[in-house]
Amino acid sequence: MRSIAERLTRYLPASLFGRLALVLSAALLAAHIVGAGLSHLDIFDFEATKVGEHLAKDTGVLVQQLEISGPALRSAWLDKMQRKSYRFSLGPVDAAGLVMDAKLLQAKRKRELLADLSQELGTGYPLAVLAGATPDEEMRLRLLLRDGTPLTIQVFKLRFPVSWWGGALFVSQVLIMLAFIWLGVRQATRPLQALAEAAERLGQGLGQCVGTSLQGAAIAEDGPTEVARAAAAFNAMQQRITDHLAERVQLLAAISHDLQTPITRMRLRADLLDDALLRDKLGRDLDAMQAMVEEGIAYARSAQSVNEAACRVDLGALLDSLVCDYVDAGHSVQLGGELKAVLVTRPHTLRRMVVNLLDNALKFGQDVEVWVDQPSAEALCISVRDRGPGIPPDQLAAVLQPFYRVESSRNRSTGGTGLGLAIAQQLSAALGARFSLANRDGGGLEAQIILPLSLE
Structure with a gap:
């Protein structure tokens, strides 16, 4: 049982909203279908009972009139008593393929029909039960009038055609039910979704x-x-x-x-x-x-950088002035990429972050480069690259923590304090940016800042 439940769980929606909506929809839809089916069966039984009562009364009246009428009036009475559910006929009828069928009497409704007919006709008119000749014909009943003329009663199967408006009403009920389920489950799970997001x-x-x-x-x-x-x-x-x-x-x-x-x-x-x-x-x-x-x-x-007000910034001008300061100080730093971008951000925070990354790159590497890309219509990417020793892949996440230093750089001259990249990581949150580190092919480290074009 547990393995079956686990296999079924794989096909369920991942969210609580989806699972609750699916379970409630399936349960209520099944109940709705079962209720509609039971209602249809009740209507069917009611109609079948009424047909049996009408057949017994019509047969009793018809037999009495046929016994006292001549041939002309008999034909008129037969035409008058024809119904959609049963038909009467006099005289020899082709009985090829028609046999006595005792199985027909096993159904309760048919036994009740024969009992009503027998009670209406009395003991003078014994009934023979025959199988129907066509798929639409449920059975045939035959009796003999006093003059020996056979009277055949063809009983047809009851059919209830489904009207278009009935189907439309059923579909409308299902849609309304699903809409209320969606609304109810949504209201119940929305606080949980807000809690998960928070x-x-x-x-x-x-x-x-x-x-x-x-x-x-x-x-x-x-x-x-x-x-x-x-x-x-x-x-x-x-x-x-x-x-x-x-x-x-x-x-x-x-x-x-x-x-x-x-x-x-x-x-x-x-x-x-x-x-x-x-x-x-x-x-x-x-x-x-x-x-x-x-x-x-x-x-x-x-x-506290989040307290700085955001404003429009010419990214190329900001980075150019920053790189020029390093070049004037005798450092080898290059600038390239798409430098004509204008974005809404916190300029002093961004400058401090890039300065921090440049200091880190110059401390551990050489051939430092600042490159600007636009990976999408909503974001810019600033990359600070160097050709230093890089960082072991298993320590790329750890170096973003305060006071963490790579084991090979713990000496005072090059190891620093372990706060440089942690500060950059912290400043990225104030810019609404994504900050990441990756080792470069051929050696070196690349720090990426993916900035939104508009800081809300």
């Missing part, structure tokens, strides 16, 4: 470490009691997570800021040392500490 947004925010921009709009706490309670619990959880991350960012900013003063005092004291070798070593350590403090402050501030 949870997905929260998960994406946690993965990107967006800080104070993590919290989305609270979902409505309505719908069924269980759904409303789940929505309230989710809103409370989202608020707690947002507060926790905001406190973490503020703590990092405070520690990084407060460390600058003792670092400055230590630098002054190191300059007073007579030992030049020791002074140089302490100076390098203090430089590394200063860089870590500055990047810590930059990481904390990047959580």
Whole structure:
């Protein structure tokens, strides 16, 4: 039974809405069809009973009139008593292929019909039951009048033609039923869909470490009691997570800021040392500490980038001025691609993100290049490429986490603080962009920023 259920589950819709709608539609449609079928059978039984009663009365009246009428009047009475469900005929009838059929008497309705006829005619007119000669003929009944003339009764099968308006009414009922099912299931599952979307947004925010921009709009706490309670619990959880991350960012900013003063005092004291070798070593350590403090402050501030107002930006001009600054500083950086694009974004946030990626590329690689593509009508792609050592594929996701450094780059001169790519990842959320890393063929790393043309 379990294996059958598992196989059936494969063919069910993936969504809760689809499954509920399918189950309710199938159940109500089956009930509707069964109800219509039972109603049809009731009507059939009622009509069959009425036909049997009318046949018995008509046969009784006809036999009495035939017994007292002459040949001319007999023909008139036969014409008068013909019906769609049965017909009467006098005289010898071709009986080829007609046999006595005892099986016909096994049906309850036919036994009741014969009982009504026998009661109406009395014992003087015994009935012979014969099989029908055509597919439309259910059976034939034969009796003899007092003068020996045979009277044959052809009983036809009952048929109820389905009218077009009956079929249209049935289809209309089914469509109305499906419409109400869709509406009801939609109303019941909409809060769950909103909860799932909010949870997905929260998960994406946690993965990107967006800080104070993590919290989305609270979902409505309505719908069924269980759904409303789940929505309230989710809103409370989202608020707690947002507060926790905001406190973490503020703590990092405070520690990084407060460390600058003792670092400055230590630098002054190191300059007073007579030992030049020791002074140089302490100076390098203090430089590394200063860089870590500055990047810590930059990481904390990047959580606030969402507060910058969006405006129209000439992307080519922004990137050209940025690359020129690096070239003037003696770095080898090239710019290319589609540079005539104009988009609505946060320019200072975008500039900080590209600067961060360029610094990272220049630190670890060479032949740095900034390239602009337009992969679709709604987005632009900025790629920062280098020909450095790249990143092991199994660490491409990990390097986006704060303070994570690739194992081969943990020395002070090249390893950095592990915040550069984390800051870029965090800034991408403020731009509504998708940020990704990939190793290049032939060596090197490519960082891609896919930006929407319009930041809502």
